[in-house]
Amino acid sequence: MDTERPALTAVTQYAARRGWPGHATRLSATVGRYLSVGGHYPEAVLIYASARLAARQEGDPAAEGDALNKLGVIDEQQGRYQQAIARFLAARNLFREAGDRLWEARTLSNVGGTYMDQGRYQQAIDFPEQAMSVWRETGDRHGESVTRGNLGLLMGRQGHYQQGALLLHHCLGISRETGDRRQECWVLIALGEVALRQEAHQEADDFLRQSLDLARADGHPNYEARALTTIGELRRHQGRTEAATRHLHEALGMYRELGERGGEAETLNRLGEVQLADGHPGDARDEHAAALGLATENGDRLEQARAHDGLGHTCHALGDTGEANRHWRAALALYADMGVPQAAQVRARLDETD
Numbered sequence: 001m002d003t004e005r006p007a008l009t010a011v012t013q014y015a016a017r018r019g020w021p022g023h024a025t026r027l028s029a030t031v032g033r034y035l036s037v038g039g040h041y042p043e044a045v046l047i048y049a050s051a052r053l054a055a056r057q058e059g060d061p062a063a064e065g066d067a068l069n070k071l072g073v074i075d076e077q078q079g080r081y082q083q084a085i086a087r088f089l090a091a092r093n094l095f096r097e098a099g100d101r102l103w104e105a106r107t108l109s110n111v112g113g114t115y116m117d118q119g120r121y122q123q124a125i126d127f128p129e130q131a132m133s134v135w136r137e138t139g140d141r142h143g144e145s146v147t148r149g150n151l152g153l154l155m156g157r158q159g160h161y162q163q164g165a166l167l168l169h170h171c172l173g174i175s176r177e178t179g180d181r182r183q184e185c186w187v188l189i190a191l192g193e194v195a196l197r198q199e200a201h202q203e204a205d206d207f208l209r210q211s212l213d214l215a216r217a218d219g220h221p222n223y224e225a226r227a228l229t230t231i232g233e234l235r236r237h238q239g240r241t242e243a244a245t246r247h248l249h250e251a252l253g254m255y256r257e258l259g260e261r262g263g264e265a266e267t268l269n270r271l272g273e274v275q276l277a278d279g280h281p282g283d284a285r286d287e288h289a290a291a292l293g294l295a296t297e298n299g300d301r302l303e304q305a306r307a308h309d310g311l312g313h314t315c316h317a318l319g320d321t322g323e324a325n326r327h328w329r330a331a332l333a334l335y336a337d338m339g340v341p342q343a344a345q346v347r348a349r350l351d352e353t354d
Contacts, residue, residue, distance in 0.1 A: 001034050009043045013050045021054030025063040032070055037182060039221040039258045041074050048074070062103070065094030069107050076114045077222060079261035079298040084114050102143065105134035109147045116154050117262060119302030119338050124154055142183075145174035149187050156194035157302075159341040165194050185214045185223045192230055196237065197341075204234050222263070225254035229267045236274050244274045265294040265303040272310045281317035288314060305334035309346060316353070325353055 001008075008031055015023035028051030035044035048070045055064035072087035088107045095104040112127030128147045135144035152167030168191050175184040188211035195204035208231045215224035228251035235244035248271045255263040272287035292307035294300075308331035316324035328350050335343035 001031070002038075005040060005043055009046050012047045016050035016054040016057075019057075021058040021060075024054035025051045025058070025060065025067070027051075028067060028070070029063075032066075036070070036073060037218070037220055041078065041259060044074055045071065060098075061094040062098035062100050065091040065098065065100070065103060065107070068094065069103070069110065072107075072110060072114075076110070076117065077262075078259050079265075079294075079300065081114050081118050081262075081299050085111055088114065101134055102138060102140055105131040105140075105143055106146075109143065109150060112147075113150050116150060116157075117302075118298075118300055119305065119334070121154060121158060121338050121340075125151075128154075141174055142178060142180065145171045145178070145180070145183060148174075149183070149190060153190040153193070156190070156197060158339055159197075161194055161198050165191065168194065181214060181218050182220060182223075185211050185218070185220055185227075188214065189223065189227050189230060192227075192234075196230065196234055199237070201234060201238060205231075208234065221254055222258060222260060225251045225258070225260070225263055225267075228254070229263065229270060232267070232274070233270050236270070236277055241274050241278050245271070245278075248274065261294050261298055262300055262303070265291045265298065265300060265307075268294070269303060269306040269310055272307075272314070276310070276313055276317065281314045285311060285314040285318070301334050301338065305331045305338070305342070308334070309342070312346075312349070321353055325350060328353075 008027065012024050012027045015021070015027070028047050031047065035047065048067045052064055052067035052071070055067060068087050068091035072084045072091065075081070075084035075087060088111045092104050092107040095107065108127045109131040112124045112131070115121070115124035115127070128150050131143065131147050134140070135147060148167045149171035152164045152171060154164070155167065156164030168187055172184060172187045172191065175187055188207045192204045192207035192211065195207060208227055212224065212227040212231065215227055228247045232244045232248035232251065235241070235247060248267055252264060252267045252271070255267060268287045268291035272284040272291065275281075275284035275287060288307045288310035291303055292311070295303035295307055308327045312324045312327035312331060315327060328346050332343060332346045332350065335346060
């Protein structure tokens with residue numbers, strides 16, 4: 001597949017342009033998972049765009065919805081969140097026109113996941129719940145697993161750790177039962193994140209090591225980068241800043257190569273936290289400022305809040321209390337609106353310094 005990827009891209013474009021729409025849509029469906037898993041985003045965009053054109057020519061709303069949904073996934077992975085949501089909703093309408101309830105539900109689940117990536121948790125909760133009713137009705141265990149996983153991570157981020165972990169463990173069981181190693185890899189990372197929030201460091205380490213091994217064995221570079229970022233955060237909490245820096249720089253390089261700007265912003269924030277822990281507030285400020293720029297551009301409220309919180313710490317360390325409080329107030333507004341535990345921590349910090 002790696003060797004023939006340029007040829008497959010060219011053939012799909014050629015078929016769409018030369019009046020063979022069925023070939024274009026079927027090729028897109030065949031290579032879609034390989035392109036997504038491998039992080040081959042430029043080729044994926046060309047192939048899915050060709051498949052969408054071909055599906056329109058053929059008058060096939062389900063095939064057009066499939067191409068749009070896949071384009072939305074690429075947008076979401078590269079931090080183009082609003083464009084991703086617009087494509088997912090357009091795909092949902094096409095699947096509804098085609099009478100395909102399963103794929104309509106999958107696009108709804110994708111919308112919820114994208115809102116979660118932005119830190120828009122109140123909007124995120126409605127869509128997976130709509131999708132879940134379809135999975136239960138149709139008995140689609142894969143769809144149920146994905147949606148339960150998204151809900152579990154969402155609950156974990158809002159501080160409902162036990163509920164979140166329960167949903168994620170259920171998702172992990174289904175992923176292993178059905179042999180979906182990609183989903184298994186994602187769930188292990190999410191479980192590692194929830195365990196880290198509870199300061200269960202050994203448990204987090206176990207989950208994250210499993211996910212990293214699985215991502216490397218199966219060739220999932222985006223999940224490998226995500227596992228490395230979370231391991232980097234874990235190492236900082238353990239006081240192992242040298243190891244944290246090494247993992248985070250490796251993740252940062254992978255995110256930049258993939259063009260995943262959301263992951264890049266998160267990793268820059270984590271690097272800023274390590275720099276501050278190492279006694280380099282000036283370098284930490286630079287990392288958080290870069291993260292804030294990316295997160296603001298992407299509309300990623302969670303990473304904006306983390307960046308403001310980090311800038312508050314660095315400014316405070318540099319002796320600028322007024323600027324520190326300004327950043328902490330910005331972080332508090334975002335965290336409070338998201339309904340996450342970090343809001344109470346920032347509020348307490350402002351009470352101490354005001």
